[in-house]
Amino acid sequence: MKIRKNVAISESGYIFNPTTGESFSVNPIGIEIFYMIKEGKSYEEISKTILANFRTDEDTFEKDYHDFVGLLNHYLLIEKENEKEN
Amino acid sequence: MEKQRYERPVIKKLETNMPNKFGLRTEYLPKTHIDGVAVNELLKEHGSPLFAISESTIRKIYREAKKAFTTRYPKVQFAWSYKTNYLDAVCRTFHQEGSWAEVVSGFEYDKAINNGVDGNKIIFNGPDKTEEDLEKAIKNGSLIHIDHLDELYSIIEMAGKMKKKPKVAIRVNMDTGVYPMWDRFGFNYENGQAWDALNKIMRSEKLELIGLHCHIGTFMLSAAAYSAAAYKLADLALGVKKKYNHDIKYIDMGGGFASKNTLKGSYLPGSDINPTFDDFAEAITSALINSNFEPDNLPLLILETGRALIDEAGFLLGSVISNKRSSLGKRTTIIDIGVNILFTSFWYDHKITPAQEFTHYAEDTTLYGPLCMNIDVVRESISLPLMNKGDHFVIHHVGAYNMTQWMQFITLRPKVVMIDDNGNVHVIREKETLDQITQMEKVPEHLKEFDLS
Numbered sequence: 001m002k003i004r005k006n007v008a009i010s011e012s013g014y015i016f017n018p019t020t021g022e023s024f025s026v027n028p029i030g031i032e033i034f035y036m037i038k039e040g041k042s043y044e045e046i047s048k049t050i051l052a053n054f055r056t057d058e059d060t061f062e063k064d065y066h067d068f069v070g071l072l073n074h075y076l077l078i079e080k081e082n083e084k085e086n
Numbered sequence: 087m088e089k090q091r092y093e094r095p096v097i098k099k100l101e102t103n104m105p106n107k108f109g110l111r112t113e114y115l116p117k118t119h120i121d122g123v124a125v126n127e128l129l130k131e132h133g134s135p136l137f138a139i140s141e142s143t144i145r146k147i148y149r150e151a152k153k154a155f156t157t158r159y160p161k162v163q164f165a166w167s168y169k170t171n172y173l174d175a176v177c178r179t180f181h182q183e184g185s186w187a188e189v190v191s192g193f194e195y196d197k198a199i200n201n202g203v204d205g206n207k208i209i210f211n212g213p214d215k216t217e218e219d220l221e222k223a224i225k226n227g228s229l230i231h232i233d234h235l236d237e238l239y240s241i242i243e244m245a246g247k248m249k250k251k252p253k254v255a256i257r258v259n260m261d262t263g264v265y266p267m268w269d270r271f272g273f274n275y276e277n278g279q280a281w282d283a284l285n286k287i288m289r290s291e292k293l294e295l296i297g298l299h300c301h302i303g304t305f306m307l308s309a310a311a312y313s314a315a316a317y318k319l320a321d322l323a324l325g326v327k328k329k330y331n332h333d334i335k336y337i338d339m340g341g342g343f344a345s346k347n348t349l350k351g352s353y354l355p356g357s358d359i360n361p362t363f364d365d366f367a368e369a370i371t372s373a374l375i376n377s378n379f380e381p382d383n384l385p386l387l388i389l390e391t392g393r394a395l396i397d398e399a400g401f402l403l404g405s406v407i408s409n410k411r412s413s414l415g416k417r418t419t420i421i422d423i424g425v426n427i428l429f430t431s432f433w434y435d436h437k438i439t440p441a442q443e444f445t446h447y448a449e450d451t452t453l454y455g456p457l458c459m460n461i462d463v464v465r466e467s468i469s470l471p472l473m474n475k476g477d478h479f480v481i482h483h484v485g486a487y488n489m490t491q492w493m494q495f496i497t498l499r500p501k502v503v504m505i506d507d508n509g510n511v512h513v514i515r516e517k518e519t520l521d522q523i524t525q526m527e528k529v530p531e532h533l534k535e536f537d538l539s
Contacts, residue, residue, distance in 0.1 A: 024097050
């Protein structure tokens with residue numbers, strides 16, 4: 001899973017997708033996860049980092065992570081496997 | 087290093103078009119305490135969900151309402167509307183403040199008597215008073231507000247038999263310029279029904295006509311309508327004086343004052359736009375004072391407002407069961423409060439505030455109750471701070487009607503606590519139990535056994 005290369009994110013969590021012209025805002029934990037996905041980290045690595053830093057459990061995070069990734073997909077921020085890079 | 091508070095990751099599309107149906111974020115501070123008592127502690131001790139009533143808020147709002155009227159009119163009496171909330175502790179708080187009782191059934195009448203209210207301080211309204219109810223009310227000298235001619239004839243007949251002169255008023259309905267016009271209760275002013283009833287009472291000589299009553303609607307957003315109603319009742323009272331040389335002792339303007347809740351579909355919050363007690367008081371008292379009553383012989387003004395006095399004092403505390411997404415990706419949240427205990431969610435967009443700290447991030451959400459029924463929607467669309475499973479929240483302004491119109495449906499009704507002026511918590515209604523529900527049932531002998539093997 002890869003974030004589209006041309007998607008830009010600011011430190012405050014403002015995301016711009018030039019392909020669709022849409023912009024988004026993410027909360028701080030969303031920014032962290034977004035960067036980790038961008039860096040190519042696996043779910044296991046991301047989960048380990050989050051559980052080490054936040055008061056939550058694995059089940060809750062797993063559910064929320066997949067919900068978040070589902071929305072990134074929905075908003076076309078993630079490159080499909082068979083899609084050519086922009 | 088201490089771990090940070092977890093908030094689920096969210097991404098929100100930024101839109102620059104017209105405001106959407108979810109509205110703008112409204113919650114900026116959590117509601118962690120009610121009258122100094124921690125919401126989380128209340129839920130820990132008494133379970134979730136939980137109704138909490140603030141005694142000091144009841145007293146504060148009552149005094150505000152009373153002040154609005156007594157500073158404008160010399161003779162004012164409030165009567166607590168039992169149907170709005172007839173938990174004994176609530177009724178007694180209003181009685182301690184000086185309210186009489188206003189009841190609309192034999193059940194409510196008995197409740198008022200059990201609460202220690204003198205019979206002559208009970209106003210008996212409503213279309214369904216049985217002979218047994220009327221007999222009790224006549225014997226106790228209660229104020230019987232006649233709704234229809236059949237009731238009037240019954241009372242005349244009973245008065246003859248009991249050799250006692252019942253104290254009566256008639257309920258009058260009228261056009262006050264608002265829609266819908268409530269004409270199902272009482273006698274109409276414009277078409278002469280009211281005069282017809284008054285003539286029958288005066289000529290029978292068996293009843294003591296002491297008052298005139300109206301109740302023009304519910305959740306009234308126009309104070310001016312009360313002015314029209316007060317003028318019409320004053321006109322009737324002055325007409326009775328002229329025709330029969332009989333003084334009407336009181337004018338009862340009923341209730342129906344809007345509380346600070348926000349009606350569904352309203353663009354602005356009720357707390358900003360609904361009329362205040364001062365607005366209602368100004369409309370009513372000006373009409374009475376400006377009518378042709380002699381200044382030294384003004385009738386007593388009775389008010390039966392319920393909703394506007396108790397709504398703000400009631401809170402409903404609950405917990406998040408789950409966060410989900412609909413097929414279209416919309417956020418939905420399931421809470422442990424359903425429409426069976428929050429009846430008013432059919433009419434209002436209730437204000438809902440998390441009971442713990444939150445960030446400024448919010449999500450457009452639909453709030454579903456816990457019932458396995460499609461109708462169980464507490465808020466169709468609300469912009470809420472992020473809450474996790476198990477997080478607590480407070481629903482505001484639920485004091486009116488929810489603790490009387492609630493249903494034992496699918497789940498059991500929760501506990502109700504009252505927080506007194508000193509911050510002490512009192513259980514004023516226990517949580518229902520399965521035994522209480524089933525003890526009223528009877529199983530026929532032939533249905534007692536079955537074999538599913």
